[in-house]
Amino acid sequence: PNQTGRNRSHTVGKLTEKQYVGFATLPNQVHRKSVKKGFDFTLMVAGESGMGKSTLVNSLFLTDLYKDRKLLNAEERINQTVEIIKHTVDIEEKGVKLKLTIVDTPGFGDAVNNNECWKPITDYIDQQFEQYFRDESGLNRKNIQDNRVHCCLYFIPPFGHGLRPVDVEFMKALHEKVNIIPLIAKADCLTPNEIKKLKDRIREEIDKFGIKVYQFPECDSDEDEEFKQLDKELKECTPFAVIGSNTVVEARGQRVRGRLYPWGIVEVENQSHCDFVKLRNMLIRSHMHDLKDVTCDVHYENYRAQCIQEMTSKLAQDNRMESPIPILPLSTPDVDTEKLIKMKDEELKRMQEMLNKMQQQMHDKEQ
Amino acid sequence: FCLLQQCLGTHEVSCDLYMVASSTEPQPQAKGEKTPISDTSYVGIDAILEQMRRKAMKQGFEFNVMVVGQSGLGKSTLMNTLFKSKVSRKSVQPNVEERIPKTVEIKSVSHDVEEKGVRMKLTVIDTPGFGDQINNENCWQPIMKFINDQYETYLQEEININRKKRIPDTRVHCCIYFIPPTGHCLRPLDVEFMRHLSKVVNIVPVIAKADTLTLEERDSFKKTIREELRANGIDVYPQKEFDEDAEDRMINDKIREMIPFAVVGSDQEYQVNGKRILGRKTKWGTIEVENIAHCEFAYLRDLLIRTHMQNIKDITCSIHYETYRVRRLNESNILFTSNPPDHPAVQPKANGQPEEQPATPQPNGVAAQHEALSHEM
Numbered sequence: 033p034n035q036t037g038r039n040r041s042h043t044v045g046k047l048t049e050k051q052y053v054g055f056a057t058l059p060n061q062v063h064r065k066s067v068k069k070g071f072d073f074t075l076m077v078a079g080e081s082g083m084g085k086s087t088l089v090n091s092l093f094l095t096d097l098y099k100d101r102k103l104l105n106a107e108e109r110i111n112q113t114v115e116i117i118k119h120t121v122d123i124e125e126k127g128v129k130l131k132l133t134i135v136d137t138p139g140f141g142d143a144v145n146n147n148e149c150w151k152p153i154t155d156y157i158d159q160q161f162e163q164y165f166r167d168e169s170g171l172n173r174k175n176i177q178d179n180r181v182h183c184c185l186y187f188i189p190p191f192g193h194g195l196r197p198v199d200v201e202f203m204k205a206l207h208e209k210v211n212i213i214p215l216i217a218k219a220d221c222l223t224p225n226e227i228k229k230l231k232d233r234i235r236e237e238i239d240k241f242g243i244k245v246y247q248f249p250e251c252d253s254d255e256d257e258e259f260k261q262l263d264k265e266l267k268e269c270t271p272f273a274v275i276g277s278n279t280v281v282e283a284r285g286q287r288v289r290g291r292l293y294p295w296g297i298v299e300v301e302n303q304s305h306c307d308f309v310k311l312r313n314m315l316i317r318s319h320m321h322d323l324k325d326v327t328c329d330v331h332y333e334n335y336r337a338q339c340i341q342e343m344t345s346k347l348a349q350d351n352r353m354e355s356p357i358p359i360l361p362l363s364t365p366d367v368d369t370e371k372l373i374k375m376k377d378e379e380l381k382r383m384q385e386m387l388n389k390m391q392q393q394m395h396d397k398e399q
Numbered sequence: 400f401c402l403l404q405q406c407l408g409t410h411e412v413s414c415d416l417y418m419v420a421s422s423t424e425p426q427p428q429a430k431g432e433k434t435p436i437s438d439t440s441y442v443g444i445d446a447i448l449e450q451m452r453r454k455a456m457k458q459g460f461e462f463n464v465m466v467v468g469q470s471g472l473g474k475s476t477l478m479n480t481l482f483k484s485k486v487s488r489k490s491v492q493p494n495v496e497e498r499i500p501k502t503v504e505i506k507s508v509s510h511d512v513e514e515k516g517v518r519m520k521l522t523v524i525d526t527p528g529f530g531d532q533i534n535n536e537n538c539w540q541p542i543m544k545f546i547n548d549q550y551e552t553y554l555q556e557e558i559n560i561n562r563k564k565r566i567p568d569t570r571v572h573c574c575i576y577f578i579p580p581t582g583h584c585l586r587p588l589d590v591e592f593m594r595h596l597s598k599v600v601n602i603v604p605v606i607a608k609a610d611t612l613t614l615e616e617r618d619s620f621k622k623t624i625r626e627e628l629r630a631n632g633i634d635v636y637p638q639k640e641f642d643e644d645a646e647d648r649m650i651n652d653k654i655r656e657m658i659p660f661a662v663v664g665s666d667q668e669y670q671v672n673g674k675r676i677l678g679r680k681t682k683w684g685t686i687e688v689e690n691i692a693h694c695e696f697a698y699l700r701d702l703l704i705r706t707h708m709q710n711i712k713d714i715t716c717s718i719h720y721e722t723y724r725v726r727r728l729n730e731s732n733i734l735f736t737s738n739p740p741d742h743p744a745v746q747p748k749a750n751g752q753p754e755e756q757p758a759t760p761q762p763n764g765v766a767a768q769h770e771a772l773s774h775e776m
Binding site (some may be wrong): 052314329 | 441443444445446447448450451452454455457460481482483484511512514515516517519541558561562564615643644698701704705706707708709710713716717721725728729
């Protein structure tokens with residue numbers, strides 16, 4: 033009889049400087065690997081046409097993703113449905129590579145009848161979860177591509193008095209699938225007082241309707257005061273009132289991104305003009321990793337748990353069917369095994385489809 | 400800062416500063432300037448590294464190392480020397496009599512250590528009884544089983560419906576195999592063990608108690624060992640096939656020319672040339688453990704801890720564990736996209752979790768890599 037180890041935990045405590053072992057280099061070792069591999073981030077933008085979504089994305093990432101875009105006129109938009117369009121751009125800064133994917137949702141909220149206009153969007157998010165789930169459960173997990181949506185910026189028009197029914201319904205349809213960050217768009221049409229009132233109103237309504245927007249994680253107790261203060265200001269400032277711009281103007285002797293009006297110049301990166309800097313810092317410089325974590329640990333896990341439960345309950349009702357996957361002996365990983373694994377993966381996908389068809393048939397029968 | 404790096408002549412890769420300069424066609428939204436934008440201000444995506452580091456520091460790291468070798472080869476002492484504290488099993492149970500167990504036992508001891516704000520849960524897994532019996536046939540099997548059991552535990556947690564955010568990692572990241580300093584060649588037991596285990600775990604072979612070998616004897620012994628490993632198709636860490644890129648290959652090739660490291664361990668300090676150093680004092684001189692002119696302990700420490708620790712863990716996770724997982728999923732069709740086979744041992748539980756062990760248990764616990772799987776569909 034062989035016993036597995038009885039584990040006891042001891043705290044040996046801090047090692048003194050003299051007794052340097054060297055595992056303090058671990059974060060550097062991880063760091064080096066990450067820099068080599070690079071990161072990815074998928075950001076979705078949603079809101080009606082003309083809210084400044086594209087401009088904001090360009091301003092945030094200093095790119096021009098929409099160079100060849102053609103805007104449709106009103107007549108062309110009558111029959112337009114909500115589309116999902118992906119733009120991918122590789123950004124590199126200080127040796128760090130980011131593969132940024134922007135998921136655009138043109139057509140959202142533009143029709144006369146916008147009933148369930150968010151359905152293509154929720155479907156898209158679910159599809160990415162499903163793809164990931166399949167990849168994660170498959171045999172070959174070497175190069176899984178993570179296309180899950182890490183964050184959704186939702187643009188609320190500044191013209192109204194708070195959330196409109198479509199805003200509420202959209203956010204409620206998505207708040208358990210993706211991190212939602214609501215924004216007040218085109219905030220340069222509001223005075224500071226109007227902004228404050230609108231923000232308060234929106235926060236109230238978010239509470240009232242039980243909408244779960246992305247929550248910034250709590251500050252660690254051992255963070256310095258300055259950090260804690262910034263964090264507090266950030267939280268009190270939501271929803272962020274943003275302005276974007278693709279043009280450079282001359283303001284206060286400097287060339288800055290801004291919008292030129294007869295009555296003055298709006299500077300995008302001026303914190304007293306709008307919350308653009310706060311949004312950018314939060315989205316990219318301090319919370320990007322957390323956004324990904326919450327997507328993986330909460331939204332995806334919820335999806336996965338739900339999915340498994342649905343599948344197993346259906347399986348219990350199904351009659352047993354022959355598994356078409358042949359079992360073959362495995363040899364050490366090599367080209368042949370890779371092919372085999374690929375083959376089995378495809379079989380799995382076919383089986384998944386079969387299973388779905390059967391589920392559909394059962395569902396139809398029950399109807 | 401790192402001996403091994405200095406020896407290999409490598410240096411930290413310096414990251415060049417790349418700026419993204421974007422120029423866009425102006426959208427005529429405002430009257431006035433229509434100049435194209437050429438921002439040289441920066442987005443700030445490199446901050447994600449700092450975010451990751453923060454998170455890693457908060458979470459801490461785990462490292463599980465197993466030591467295998469006959470009684471008396473200095474395994475416990477070497478562990479204590481490596482981690483500069485009493486982390487071995489013996490140090491934790493000081494009153495237990497030294498006796499050779501009748502079968503191979505597996506004993507784990509965990510420690511929470513911290514250094515410069517980095518916290519680590521270090522687990523040292525000892526295997527007393529290995530190679531100590533009269534008949535040592537298959538004495539590697541309990542060890543193989545233990546390693547596979549850890550993979551199994553992780554797999555079960557991973558396929559759970561409600562799984563933990565951070566699955567506790569008890570998988571053996573590295574197995575240090577102690578070769579007695581005979582100076583001749585590998586013994587059949589050494590070859591047997593490494594041949595079987597190198598397929599499931601990262602093996603780092605070391606020449607134990609190397610202070611009985613002169614430098615020439617050491618070099619020729621190493622050469623013989625390397626040849627025998629090659630002749631028997633044994634891939635020890637760092638394995639050639641897992642080199643990621645040319646830079647890795649270059650570094651690892653140099654390491655592969657130096658292994659197995661000839662080590663001496665000690666937890667006694669002595670005064671040498673005005674400094675206090677770890678060593679072994681004999682009538683003919685004092686062996687300084689961390690002096691690379693005396694033994695290769697420092698190289699082992701650098702490899703295991705300062706430069707390749709993360710890589711060792713990565714290979715365990717992304718290769719050894721994945722290999723195990725693929726085999727297990729094939730064996731028992733646990734995949735949720737298929738129905739369970741008509742096999743009584745593998746009924747899924749109500750929540751979709753399969754029973755513990757499928758099919759007929761093999762005499763060595765889990766089927767070895769090349770055996771055909773246990774049942775047909």
